[in-house]
Amino acid sequence: MTQIVGKAFEERPEYWEGRYAEIIRTIKNFDVLQITFDPEVLKDMSDEEKEKHIEALAYRICLHEWEQNAD
Numbered sequence: 001m002t003q004i005v006g007k008a009f010e011e012r013p014e015y016w017e018g019r020y021a022e023i024i025r026t027i028k029n030f031d032v033l034q035i036t037f038d039p040e041v042l043k044d045m046s047d048e049e050k051e052k053h054i055e056a057l058a059y060r061i062c063l064h065e066w067e068q069n070a071d
Contacts, residue, residue, distance in 0.1 A: 029061045 008017065035057060042050055 025065075026061060029064055032056075033060055033064055035060065 029035075037057070042053070045053065
């Protein structure tokens with residue numbers, strides 16, 4: 001007989017709800033900053049170029065969030 005074991009995330013809904021909210025916030029920041037994430041552009045990049053591109057996007061989003069929350 002096969003035993004079915006639940007995945008760990010099923011036992012931590014509060015973590016996944018928070019993670020979902022973070023992802024939504026990031027996507028909304030893409031919109032506010034008018035950033036596009038075009039897979040057609042990424043497929044032509046080397047792994048190193050992709051990494052630098054993603055790091056640059058993350059930096060812009062962090063800077064935007066920091067500016068929005070700065071007092």
